[in-house]
Amino acid sequence: MVLTCPNCAVTGADADLYCEECGGDLRAPSSQWLSSAAPGGRCGHCGAVGVRAGAYCAECGRRRGAGLDRAELELPGLAAVTDRGHRKHHNEDAVAIGAVADGVAAVVCDGVSTTPRADAAATAAADTGLRELLSALALGSEARAAAAEAFRRAFAAVARLAEVDPRNAPSCTYVSGTVTDSGITIGWVGDSRAYWVPAAGEPRCLTVDDALPAAVGAPLVRWVGADAGSIEVQVAVVEPPADGCLVLCSDGLSRYLPSAAALAGFTGVPPREAARRLTRLALDAGGADNIAVAVLSSPVTHPRGASL
Numbered sequence: 001m002v003l004t005c006p007n008c009a010v011t012g013a014d015a016d017l018y019c020e021e022c023g024g025d026l027r028a029p030s031s032q033w034l035s036s037a038a039p040g041g042r043c044g045h046c047g048a049v050g051v052r053a054g055a056y057c058a059e060c061g062r063r064r065g066a067g068l069d070r071a072e073l074e075l076p077g078l079a080a081v082t083d084r085g086h087r088k089h090h091n092e093d094a095v096a097i098g099a100v101a102d103g104v105a106a107v108v109c110d111g112v113s114t115t116p117r118a119d120a121a122a123t124a125a126a127d128t129g130l131r132e133l134l135s136a137l138a139l140g141s142e143a144r145a146a147a148a149e150a151f152r153r154a155f156a157a158v159a160r161l162a163e164v165d166p167r168n169a170p171s172c173t174y175v176s177g178t179v180t181d182s183g184i185t186i187g188w189v190g191d192s193r194a195y196w197v198p199a200a201g202e203p204r205c206l207t208v209d210d211a212l213p214a215a216v217g218a219p220l221v222r223w224v225g226a227d228a229g230s231i232e233v234q235v236a237v238v239e240p241p242a243d244g245c246l247v248l249c250s251d252g253l254s255r256y257l258p259s260a261a262a263l264a265g266f267t268g269v270p271p272r273e274a275a276r277r278l279t280r281l282a283l284d285a286g287g288a289d290n291i292a293v294a295v296l297s298s299p300v301t302h303p304r305g306a307s308l
Helices: 118-138 143-160 260-266 271-284
Strands: 002-004 011-013 032-035 070-075 078-083 093-100 103-110 174-180 183-189 193-198 234-238 244-249 291-298
Touching: 032 070, 032 118, 070 093, 070 271, 078 093, 078 103, 078 271, 093 118, 093 291, 103 118, 103 244, 103 291, 118 143, 118 174, 143 174, 143 183, 143 234, 174 193, 174 244, 174 291, 183 193, 183 244, 193 260, 244 260, 244 271, 260 271, 271 291
Parallel strands: none
Antiparallel strands: 002 011, 032 093, 070 078, 078 291, 093 103, 103 174, 174 183, 183 234, 193 244, 244 291
16 A cells, blocks of 8 residues: 655655655644745756755855745744844744644744754754654644654754764754643743743743853753754643743844743734734844744634645
8 A cells, every 4th residue: 555645745655654755654644734944946046947955056056045035834823934134144044833633833943053054954853843743743642742752853853964074063943832722832952932922911931041141142052963962852831721822933033022021912913913023023123133933823723724
Protein backbone atom coordinates (compact mmCIF):
# COMPACT_ATOMS: atom_id res chain seq x y z
CA MET A 1 0.00 0.00 0.00
CA VAL A 2 1.19 3.53 -0.79
CA LEU A 3 0.86 6.18 1.93
CA THR A 4 0.58 9.91 1.21
CA CYS A 5 2.24 12.36 3.58
CA PRO A 6 -0.48 14.51 5.22
CA ASN A 7 1.92 17.48 5.30
CA CYS A 8 3.58 17.67 1.87
CA ALA A 9 1.60 15.09 -0.20
CA VAL A 10 4.70 13.06 -1.17
CA THR A 11 3.95 9.34 -1.33
CA GLY A 12 5.79 6.68 0.65
CA ALA A 13 5.82 2.93 1.06
CA ASP A 14 3.56 1.15 3.52
CA ALA A 15 6.57 0.20 5.66
CA ASP A 16 7.68 3.83 6.02
CA LEU A 17 6.86 5.64 9.26
CA TYR A 18 8.12 9.10 8.26
CA CYS A 19 8.11 11.04 5.01
CA GLU A 20 11.51 11.08 3.28
CA GLU A 21 10.78 14.58 1.94
CA CYS A 22 9.64 16.55 5.02
CA GLY A 23 10.03 14.12 7.93
CA GLY A 24 6.32 14.16 8.76
CA ASP A 25 4.49 11.22 10.31
CA LEU A 26 2.94 9.27 7.41
CA ARG A 27 0.32 7.75 9.72
CA ALA A 28 -0.82 11.01 11.29
CA PRO A 29 -4.23 12.50 10.48
CA SER A 30 -4.22 15.40 8.03
CA SER A 31 -3.38 18.94 9.11
CA GLN A 32 -3.18 22.44 7.69
CA TRP A 33 0.03 24.40 8.06
CA LEU A 34 1.75 27.46 6.65
CA SER A 35 5.33 28.67 6.86
CA SER A 36 7.41 31.77 6.15
CA ALA A 37 9.95 29.60 4.31
CA ALA A 38 10.85 31.00 0.89
CA PRO A 39 9.64 28.94 -2.06
CA GLY A 40 12.19 28.05 -4.72
CA GLY A 41 12.25 30.28 -7.77
CA ARG A 42 13.87 33.49 -8.91
CA CYS A 43 17.08 34.85 -7.41
CA GLY A 44 16.34 38.12 -5.67
CA HIS A 45 19.76 39.51 -6.59
CA CYS A 46 20.23 38.83 -10.32
CA GLY A 47 16.85 37.46 -11.43
CA ALA A 48 18.05 33.98 -12.41
CA VAL A 49 15.33 31.33 -12.23
CA GLY A 50 15.30 27.89 -10.63
CA VAL A 51 17.18 28.82 -7.44
CA ARG A 52 16.04 26.88 -4.40
CA ALA A 53 15.58 28.67 -1.08
CA GLY A 54 18.85 28.59 0.84
CA ALA A 55 20.85 27.54 -2.25
CA TYR A 56 23.49 29.54 -4.09
CA CYS A 57 22.62 31.09 -7.44
CA ALA A 58 24.64 29.62 -10.32
CA GLU A 59 24.64 33.00 -12.09
CA CYS A 60 25.70 35.48 -9.41
CA GLY A 61 26.93 33.17 -6.65
CA ARG A 62 24.81 34.76 -3.92
CA ARG A 63 22.63 32.74 -1.58
CA ARG A 64 18.86 33.02 -1.54
CA GLY A 65 17.41 33.52 1.90
CA ALA A 66 15.74 30.53 3.49
CA GLY A 67 12.79 32.70 4.51
CA LEU A 68 10.69 35.44 2.99
CA ASP A 69 11.53 39.06 3.80
CA ARG A 70 7.88 39.47 4.75
CA ALA A 71 5.16 36.89 5.17
CA GLU A 72 1.60 37.01 6.49
CA LEU A 73 0.05 33.67 7.40
CA GLU A 74 -3.51 32.96 8.51
CA LEU A 75 -5.63 30.00 9.54
CA PRO A 76 -8.90 30.04 11.50
CA GLY A 77 -8.07 31.10 15.03
CA LEU A 78 -4.43 32.05 14.49
CA ALA A 79 -2.18 34.16 12.30
CA ALA A 80 1.43 35.28 12.02
CA VAL A 81 3.55 37.99 10.44
CA THR A 82 7.30 38.16 9.94
CA ASP A 83 9.17 41.16 8.55
CA ARG A 84 12.82 41.88 7.73
CA GLY A 85 12.70 45.19 9.58
CA HIS A 86 14.44 48.40 8.57
CA ARG A 87 18.10 47.66 9.22
CA LYS A 88 18.75 44.01 8.33
CA HIS A 89 19.64 42.82 4.82
CA HIS A 90 17.89 39.46 5.24
CA ASN A 91 15.10 38.06 7.36
CA GLU A 92 16.61 35.51 9.75
CA ASP A 93 13.38 35.05 11.74
CA ALA A 94 10.96 32.27 10.84
CA VAL A 95 7.42 31.34 11.81
CA ALA A 96 5.12 28.42 11.07
CA ILE A 97 1.47 27.98 12.05
CA GLY A 98 -0.88 25.04 11.76
CA ALA A 99 -4.15 23.46 12.76
CA VAL A 100 -5.68 20.03 13.27
CA ALA A 101 -9.16 19.07 14.38
CA ASP A 102 -8.29 19.33 18.08
CA GLY A 103 -6.21 22.48 18.22
CA VAL A 104 -3.81 24.99 16.72
CA ALA A 105 -0.06 25.50 17.04
CA ALA A 106 2.70 27.91 16.11
CA VAL A 107 6.49 28.07 16.30
CA VAL A 108 8.60 31.24 16.16
CA CYS A 109 12.38 31.08 15.74
CA ASP A 110 15.00 33.82 15.60
CA GLY A 111 18.25 33.05 13.77
CA VAL A 112 21.36 33.95 15.77
CA SER A 113 22.93 36.52 13.45
CA THR A 114 26.49 35.85 14.62
CA THR A 115 26.29 32.31 13.20
CA PRO A 116 26.35 31.28 9.51
CA ARG A 117 23.06 30.43 7.77
CA ALA A 118 21.04 31.66 10.72
CA ASP A 119 18.00 31.98 8.46
CA ALA A 120 18.27 28.31 7.49
CA ALA A 121 18.48 27.34 11.17
CA ALA A 122 15.37 29.33 12.09
CA THR A 123 13.39 27.99 9.13
CA ALA A 124 14.39 24.37 9.79
CA ALA A 125 13.49 24.64 13.48
CA ALA A 126 10.16 26.37 12.91
CA ASP A 127 8.97 24.04 10.16
CA THR A 128 10.15 20.82 11.82
CA GLY A 129 8.84 21.79 15.25
CA LEU A 130 5.46 22.79 13.87
CA ARG A 131 5.02 19.59 11.85
CA GLU A 132 5.82 17.47 14.90
CA LEU A 133 3.45 19.44 17.12
CA LEU A 134 0.62 18.96 14.63
CA SER A 135 1.28 15.24 14.33
CA ALA A 136 1.27 14.90 18.11
CA LEU A 137 -1.95 16.90 18.48
CA ALA A 138 -3.66 14.86 15.79
CA LEU A 139 -2.64 11.61 17.47
CA GLY A 140 -3.82 12.78 20.90
CA SER A 141 -0.39 12.93 22.55
CA GLU A 142 0.00 14.49 25.99
CA ALA A 143 0.78 18.21 25.65
CA ARG A 144 4.07 18.33 27.57
CA ALA A 145 5.43 15.26 25.82
CA ALA A 146 4.40 16.66 22.44
CA ALA A 147 6.21 19.95 23.07
CA ALA A 148 9.36 18.15 24.19
CA GLU A 149 9.43 15.74 21.24
CA ALA A 150 8.74 18.52 18.73
CA PHE A 151 11.71 20.44 20.10
CA ARG A 152 13.99 17.41 19.94
CA ARG A 153 13.13 16.96 16.26
CA ALA A 154 13.63 20.68 15.60
CA PHE A 155 16.99 20.61 17.38
CA ALA A 156 18.11 17.64 15.29
CA ALA A 157 17.08 19.41 12.07
CA VAL A 158 19.20 22.45 12.97
CA ALA A 159 22.14 20.32 14.11
CA ARG A 160 22.22 18.58 10.73
CA LEU A 161 22.95 21.93 9.08
CA ALA A 162 26.37 21.92 10.76
CA GLU A 163 27.48 18.55 9.41
CA VAL A 164 29.68 20.18 6.75
CA ASP A 165 31.56 22.32 9.30
CA PRO A 166 30.66 21.62 12.96
CA ARG A 167 32.85 24.54 14.09
CA ASN A 168 30.45 26.98 12.44
CA ALA A 169 27.06 25.78 13.57
CA PRO A 170 23.93 27.63 12.38
CA SER A 171 21.85 28.55 15.44
CA CYS A 172 18.52 30.04 16.47
CA THR A 173 16.07 30.50 19.32
CA TYR A 174 12.80 28.59 19.61
CA VAL A 175 9.37 29.15 21.13
CA SER A 176 6.32 27.00 20.45
CA GLY A 177 2.71 27.28 21.51
CA THR A 178 -0.35 25.08 21.23
CA VAL A 179 -3.95 25.91 22.07
CA THR A 180 -6.43 23.08 22.57
CA ASP A 181 -9.71 22.68 24.42
CA SER A 182 -7.72 21.56 27.47
CA GLY A 183 -5.42 24.59 27.63
CA ILE A 184 -2.21 26.18 26.39
CA THR A 185 1.25 24.61 26.24
CA ILE A 186 4.44 26.51 25.46
CA GLY A 187 8.03 25.41 25.01
CA TRP A 188 11.10 27.61 24.63
CA VAL A 189 14.87 27.84 24.34
CA GLY A 190 16.53 31.24 23.98
CA ASP A 191 14.97 34.68 24.27
CA SER A 192 11.96 34.41 21.98
CA ARG A 193 8.90 34.87 24.17
CA ALA A 194 5.32 33.80 24.81
CA TYR A 195 2.71 36.13 26.33
CA TRP A 196 -0.80 35.44 27.58
CA VAL A 197 -3.13 38.34 26.75
CA PRO A 198 -6.53 37.91 28.45
CA ALA A 199 -9.67 39.56 27.16
CA ALA A 200 -9.99 41.13 30.62
CA GLY A 201 -7.07 41.56 32.99
CA GLU A 202 -3.32 42.08 32.81
CA PRO A 203 -1.21 40.39 30.11
CA ARG A 204 1.79 38.43 31.37
CA CYS A 205 4.95 36.93 29.97
CA LEU A 206 4.97 33.13 30.23
CA THR A 207 8.65 32.58 29.41
CA VAL A 208 11.97 33.45 31.03
CA ASP A 209 14.76 34.52 28.66
CA ASP A 210 17.71 32.14 28.38
CA ALA A 211 20.12 35.06 28.31
CA LEU A 212 22.51 36.85 30.63
CA PRO A 213 20.76 39.60 32.64
CA ALA A 214 21.52 42.72 30.64
CA ALA A 215 19.97 45.05 28.11
CA VAL A 216 18.34 44.04 24.82
CA GLY A 217 20.53 41.67 22.84
CA ALA A 218 22.18 40.06 25.87
CA PRO A 219 24.22 36.92 25.09
CA LEU A 220 22.20 33.72 25.07
CA VAL A 221 23.01 30.98 27.55
CA ARG A 222 20.85 28.40 25.74
CA TRP A 223 20.15 28.16 22.03
CA VAL A 224 19.33 25.68 19.27
CA GLY A 225 22.36 24.47 17.32
CA ALA A 226 24.93 21.71 17.02
CA ASP A 227 27.27 23.55 19.41
CA ALA A 228 24.62 24.11 22.10
CA GLY A 229 25.39 20.94 24.01
CA SER A 230 22.72 18.68 25.46
CA ILE A 231 19.66 20.77 26.26
CA GLU A 232 15.96 20.20 26.75
CA VAL A 233 13.15 22.60 26.03
CA GLN A 234 11.49 24.36 28.96
CA VAL A 235 7.76 23.59 28.96
CA ALA A 236 4.87 25.31 30.72
CA VAL A 237 1.17 24.45 30.69
CA VAL A 238 -1.44 27.15 31.29
CA GLU A 239 -5.17 26.76 31.81
CA PRO A 240 -6.58 30.23 31.10
CA PRO A 241 -9.53 31.18 33.31
CA ALA A 242 -11.05 33.29 30.52
CA ASP A 243 -10.85 34.04 26.80
CA GLY A 244 -7.80 35.73 25.34
CA CYS A 245 -4.89 35.06 23.02
CA LEU A 246 -1.40 33.60 23.10
CA VAL A 247 1.31 35.77 21.51
CA LEU A 248 4.64 34.27 20.44
CA CYS A 249 7.38 36.61 19.22
CA SER A 250 11.06 37.13 18.56
CA ASP A 251 13.02 39.88 20.29
CA GLY A 252 12.47 42.03 17.22
CA LEU A 253 9.13 42.82 18.86
CA SER A 254 9.73 42.20 22.57
CA ARG A 255 12.60 44.73 22.67
CA TYR A 256 9.99 47.42 22.05
CA LEU A 257 7.58 46.25 24.76
CA PRO A 258 8.36 48.03 28.04
CA SER A 259 6.31 45.33 29.79
CA ALA A 260 3.68 42.71 29.05
CA ALA A 261 1.05 45.35 29.86
CA ALA A 262 1.83 46.99 26.51
CA LEU A 263 -0.09 44.15 24.86
CA ALA A 264 -3.36 45.00 26.62
CA GLY A 265 -4.57 47.08 23.68
CA PHE A 266 -4.56 44.07 21.37
CA THR A 267 -7.32 42.08 23.06
CA GLY A 268 -10.46 41.48 21.06
CA VAL A 269 -8.61 42.02 17.77
CA PRO A 270 -8.70 39.24 15.12
CA PRO A 271 -5.37 37.34 15.08
CA ARG A 272 -4.22 38.56 11.66
CA GLU A 273 -4.95 42.19 12.50
CA ALA A 274 -3.27 41.81 15.89
CA ALA A 275 -0.15 40.29 14.28
CA ARG A 276 -0.04 43.11 11.73
CA ARG A 277 -0.42 45.81 14.38
CA LEU A 278 2.26 44.29 16.59
CA THR A 279 4.64 44.13 13.64
CA ARG A 280 3.84 47.74 12.81
CA LEU A 281 4.51 48.70 16.44
CA ALA A 282 8.03 47.26 16.14
CA LEU A 283 8.64 48.87 12.75
CA ASP A 284 7.44 52.28 13.92
CA ALA A 285 9.65 52.01 17.02
CA GLY A 286 12.75 51.55 14.86
CA GLY A 287 12.58 48.06 13.35
CA ALA A 288 16.21 47.45 14.27
CA ASP A 289 15.89 43.68 14.02
CA ASN A 290 13.89 41.07 12.15
CA ILE A 291 10.39 40.62 13.55
CA ALA A 292 8.23 37.51 13.91
CA VAL A 293 4.95 37.31 15.79
CA ALA A 294 2.18 34.71 15.98
CA VAL A 295 -1.22 35.23 17.62
CA LEU A 296 -3.38 32.25 18.66
CA SER A 297 -6.93 32.71 19.93
CA SER A 298 -8.09 30.91 23.06
CA PRO A 299 -10.39 29.05 23.29
CA VAL A 300 -9.46 27.34 20.07
CA THR A 301 -11.33 28.06 16.85
CA HIS A 302 -11.66 24.72 15.12
CA PRO A 303 -10.24 24.98 11.58
CA ARG A 304 -12.26 24.90 8.38
CA GLY A 305 -9.99 26.62 5.86
CA ALA A 306 -6.74 28.44 5.27
CA SER A 307 -5.39 31.47 3.46
CA LEU A 308 -1.95 32.82 2.68
